[in-house]
Amino acid sequence: MEVPTWVWTLTVVGIVGMLLFDFVFHVRKAHVPTLKEASVWSALYVGIAVLFGFGVLWFGGGTMGGEYFAGYITEKALSVDNLFVFLIIMTSFRVPREDQQKVLLFGIVFALIARTGFIFLGAALINQFAWVFYFFGLILILTAGNMLKGEAQGGHDEDEQNFVVKLARRFIRTSEEFDGDKLTTVVDGKKMLTPMLLVMVAIGGTDILFALDSIPAIFGLTQNTFIVFTATAFSLLGLRQLFFLIEGLLERLIYLSYGLAAILAFIGVKLILHALHENNLGFINGGEHVDVTEISTGVSLSVILGILVVTVVASLVSKKGRAKTAIGNAQRHVDAYLDLDYTADTSERERIFGKLIQEGEQIKALGPKYRRMVRDEPGLMAKIEKARQQHEETVTDGRQRNPLTEV
Structure with missing residues (x-):
């Protein structure tokens, strides 16, 4: 179905308008978003995406609507996995909590621009060369294999994922400290770039x-x-709000990468089957089309949804997942609490310490088998004790306790 130019124009204007609204009314003034704010706006953006999908379904028909929802769900799931890497990057740079929204919004805008270029390049290649489907299918199958290999070696490897960070540090010299969300600052009378860049x-x-x-x-x-x-x-829209909404749950989704690997492998096979059906390569079946069964949009949507439901539910009910979540979050929260430059918001510091208390209770409830996972984290307990002492010095009643020190 050919989409009219005016529909393209209205859609692009609407997307740009939502990004501008997000910047002007939420990101321009640095602040730490509350759970309520993140929840409301995440739900709103998902609602807009779903309503748009129903519009596609109404005006474009069942096939077009099914393709939109299958694509949206797949891309959203991949975006959630990408949040792991965003978290690693911002932790590596010790980005102040108040300024993380601006970094994420920049990432979303850059991703949208870059992927739009890739989309039109991909469309042009597909129109000219049917063999591109073989290439895309192979990329996805190899990516799925690399995901499984990464999980077998312990999941997201910080050193491996951060080579872009190391490259940026090597070629861009900046000041030691952030200056709010500014890209430049003055140090000893000299204008310098900040780590924000x-x-x-x-x-x-x-x-x-x-x-x-x-x-x-x-x-x-x-x-x-x-x-x-x-x-x-x-x-991509709403990914910023989603980050603050599920940040504490990212470690919990221990089987998500397995699910995404299965989805990418499934789509890779689907692409290769389509490539065989459209085949014009001389060394395959003499350049003739291969009579193979193609996977329908309905089957694709069902498989993608099924895999995601199984992996998310399995992650949420897993005791190992709960233990890993509590330990990983405790590590981040104690580092954030001890870092005085992490936030100037006293309520945010109280929230972080409150999370430490909750995570301690969660770890205690898991039993000795999983509590040993905490003791294997070098220096974690010493940091937690230091955070407890620091908190007692700032809280007048001195009656708060941290169960993590009792593990």
């Missing part, structure tokens, strides 16, 4: 890498450029 370069660089698997994945579900663009754009 490094963070944005690192986020932008990783966004380009993410596009190498997300764009082939969605082209495996639809070759309609309008659907590819809108599903990608709406999956």
Whole structure:
């Protein structure tokens, strides 16, 4: 189905308008978003994406609507996995909590621009060369294999994921400290770049890498450029709010990468089957089309939803997942609490310490088998004790306790 130019124009204007609204009314003034704020706006952006999908379903028909929803769900799931890397980058640079929103919004805008370029490049290649489907399918299958290999070696490798960070640090010299959310500052009378620029370069660089698997994945579900663009754009919108909403749950999704690997492998096989059906390579079946069964949009949507439901539910009910979440979050929260430059918001510091208390209770409830996972974290207990002492010095009643020190 050919999409009219005026529909393209209205869609692009609407997406740009939402990004501008997000910047002017939420990000321009540095602050730490509350759970309520993150929840409301995450739900709103998802609601807008779903309503848009129903519009596609109404005006474009069942196939087009199914392709949009399959693409949106796949891209959204991949975006959630990408939040792990965003968290690693911002932790590495010790980005102040109040300024993390601006970094994330920049990453979203950069990703949208970069992926739009990849989308139109991919569409042009597909129109000219049918063999591109073989290439895209192979990329996705290899990516799925690398995901499984990474999980077998312990999940997201900080050193491996941060090579963009190291590259940025090598070629861009900056001041030691942040100056709010400014990109430049003055140190000893000299104008210098701040670490904020490094963070944005690192986020932008990783966004380009993410596009190498997300764009082939969605082209495996639809070759309609309008659907590819809108599903990608709406999956990115609201990602900033989602980060603050599920940040504490990221470690909990211990099986998400397995699910994403299965989805990418499934789409890779779907692409190769489509490539065989459209085959014009001389060394395959004499350049003739191969009579193979293609996977329908309905089957694709069902498989993607099924895999995601199983992996998310399995992650949430897993005791190992709960233990890993509590330990990982305790490590981040204690580091954040001890870092006086992390936030100037006293309520945010209280929130962090409150989280430490909750995580201590969670670890105690898991039993000795999982409490040993805490003792294996070098220096964690010493940091927690230091945080407890620091908190007691600042709280007048001195009656708060930290169960983590009792583990």
